[in-house]
Amino acid sequence: MDIQEARARAGSNIALVKYWGKRDEALNLPATGSLSITLDTLHTDTRLVPDPSLAADQFELNGRPADPARLRAFLDRFRALAGREGHFQVISSNSFPTSAGLASSASAFAALAVAANRAFGLDLSPTRLSELARQGSGSAARSIFGGFVEMARGEAPDGSDCVARPLAPAEHWPLEVVVAVTSEEAKSVSSSEGMRRTMRTSPYYPAWVEQVDRDLALARESILSRDFAALADVAEASALAMHASALAARPGVIYFKPATLACLERVRELRASGLDVFFTVDAGPQVKAICRPEHRRPVADALAELPGVHRVLEARLGPGAVELP
Ligand code: PMV
Numbered sequence: 001m002d003i004q005e006a007r008a009r010a011g012s013n014i015a016l017v018k019y020w021g022k023r024d025e026a027l028n029l030p031a032t033g034s035l036s037i038t039l040d041t042l043h044t045d046t047r048l049v050p051d052p053s054l055a056a057d058q059f060e061l062n063g064r065p066a067d068p069a070r071l072r073a074f075l076d077r078f079r080a081l082a083g084r085e086g087h088f089q090v091i092s093s094n095s096f097p098t099s100a101g102l103a104s105s106a107s108a109f110a111a112l113a114v115a116a117n118r119a120f121g122l123d124l125s126p127t128r129l130s131e132l133a134r135q136g137s138g139s140a141a142r143s144i145f146g147g148f149v150e151m152a153r154g155e156a157p158d159g160s161d162c163v164a165r166p167l168a169p170a171e172h173w174p175l176e177v178v179v180a181v182t183s184e185e186a187k188s189v190s191s192s193e194g195m196r197r198t199m200r201t202s203p204y205y206p207a208w209v210e211q212v213d214r215d216l217a218l219a220r221e222s223i224l225s226r227d228f229a230a231l232a233d234v235a236e237a238s239a240l241a242m243h244a245s246a247l248a249a250r251p252g253v254i255y256f257k258p259a260t261l262a263c264l265e266r267v268r269e270l271r272a273s274g275l276d277v278f279f280t281v282d283a284g285p286q287v288k289a290i291c292r293p294e295h296r297r298p299v300a301d302a303l304a305e306l307p308g309v310h311r312v313l314e315a316r317l318g319p320g321a322v323e324l325p
Contacts, residue, residue, distance in 0.1 A: 003050040003086045006118035010110035010143045010321035012042040012096065014177065014280060014288050016235040017215045018242040019138055019151065020208065021199045022192075027159040028135050031199070032212035034151045035167070035219050036142045037290070039177060040318030044107035046092040048119045054087040061092050074109065074136045075116060082120035096179075096313060105191075109136030110143035110321040118323050126320065130163040146170055146319035148223050150216070170317035173226050176296045178289040179313040180303040182259035191283040194246055194253040202249040208241055228292065232271065232278035235290070239280040255284055259308025263287035266302055275299060 019034035051058075057075055059068035071090060079085065092111070094104050113133040117124050124132070126144050134141035141163060142149045147170040154162030189197075198205050215238050222230035246253040260281060267279040267289050277291035277299050291299045296314060304312045 003084060004119055004121065005047070005049050006115040007045065007047045007324040008111045008114035008118070008321060009043050009045050009324050010107045010114065010140075011038045011040055011146070011318040012044070012104065012107040013038045013139060013142045013149065014290075015139065015142075015238075015282070016231065016280060016290070017212065017219045017238045018280075018282075020242045020245065021195045021205065022138065023153075024159070025192075025196075027162075028138050029159050029162050030138050030151070030153060031209055033153045033216050034139075034142070034212075035216055035223075036139070036149050036151070037175065037177070038143055038146045038149060038170075038318050038320065039315040040170075041315045042096045042107070042179070042313060043318070044092055044094050044104065044111045045324065046090065046108070046111040046115050048112075048115045049089040049091065050086055050119065051089050052086070054089070057087045057090055059090045059092070062094060066092075070136065071112065074112060074132075077132060077135065078116040078120050078122065081124075082122055084120060088119070105137035106139040106143045109133045109140035112136065113140070113144070114321045114323055127163050127165070129321075130165075131160060134159070134162060134164075144321050147172065147317055150220065166320070167220065168223055170319065173223065174293060175290055175317060176293050177315045177317075178291065178296060178300045178303060179315070180259075180263045180287040180289065180306070180309045181311050181313065182257050182263070182285045182287070182308050184310060187255065187284045189253050189255075189283070194249075194255075194283055197249045197251075197253055198246045200249075202245045204245040204248045208245040211241060212238075228276045232276075235280050236278050239282075243281065255281065257285040257308065259306060260285045260287055262306050262308060263289070263303055266306060267299075270295075270299060270302055 013036040017035040021031035130144040145166040148167040
């Protein structure tokens with residue numbers, strides 16, 4: 001069969017129990033498991049157009065030429081699986097700012113995996129696509145699935161059991177997300193570099209690793225029983241502990257801006273005043289506030305009016321990565 005043109009869409013995801021640190025950098029194997037929610041309106045659309053005149057894949061992101069290095073290595077895996085040559089024009093667009101702690105690599109590699117599966121006619125299972133997406137970016141393994149998703153640490157040295165699985169669909173508990181954007185600039189320390197430095201130099205890193213399994217059990221239980229207060233406690237603790245371990249690296253890895261902290265305070269005030277909302281923060285300065293649908297409006301308004309918040313993005317839980325016609 002000829003290599004075909006293919007399109008796919010994948011939602012970004014936000015970890016409620018964070019992944020921070022790799023036990024194998026080449027295979028992108030995480031040191032711990034993690035647990036996330038996949039979002040609907042924050043997504044990547046990717047089109048793979050086969051082009052026989054190309055000697056290497058070309059990449060365009062949001063209408064501009066972009067660095068194809070990681071993408072070429074990623075597509076090489078699919079070429080090897082299919083036993084085919086062939087290069088692509090890869091045309092992607094994000095519905096949200098790239099590279100600012102909004103997990104653009106997660107939706108990017110999940111969309112690319114689904115599109116490449118179709119382009120090469122491979123017919124791989126979602127679990128296998130999750131494993132492949134992980135090799136592009138650890139968090140991308142989770143964006144293959146929708147709703148609440150758990151990523152296993154896995155034990156196999158080749159990473160074959162280091163995959164995500166759906167924990168509960170979006171309809172199980174339709175939480176919503178408000179993202180407070182405090183900076184539109186690319187972050188100064190990539191998540192991979194931040195993880196490397198934390199693992200090598202932070203005295204708090206072993207304590208972080210030791211805590212994650214307990215947090216995963218708590219988060220899983222609170223999601224299955226829809227216990228908002230319990231999920232709020234564990235998600236905030238996981239995010240703050242991840243940043244505490246990174247802050248204690250040498251030199252310390254600081255992703256927060258002043259407005260990030262202002263948002264965290266505001267979320268806690270809103271919760272104290274009776275709104276069901278909690279925060280999480282990834283490897284960047286944006287704050288993600290997770291709330292019940294009926295509280296999204298007041299949460300978004302309260303964060304939008306804080307000095308240093310450029311804008312707020314809003315999302316619901318969304319489906320897994322899909323092919324587009
Ligand atoms: O997938 P990466 O390499 O961009 O790492 C993501 C790390 C965090 O976003 C900070 C946490 C997570 O679990 O998504």
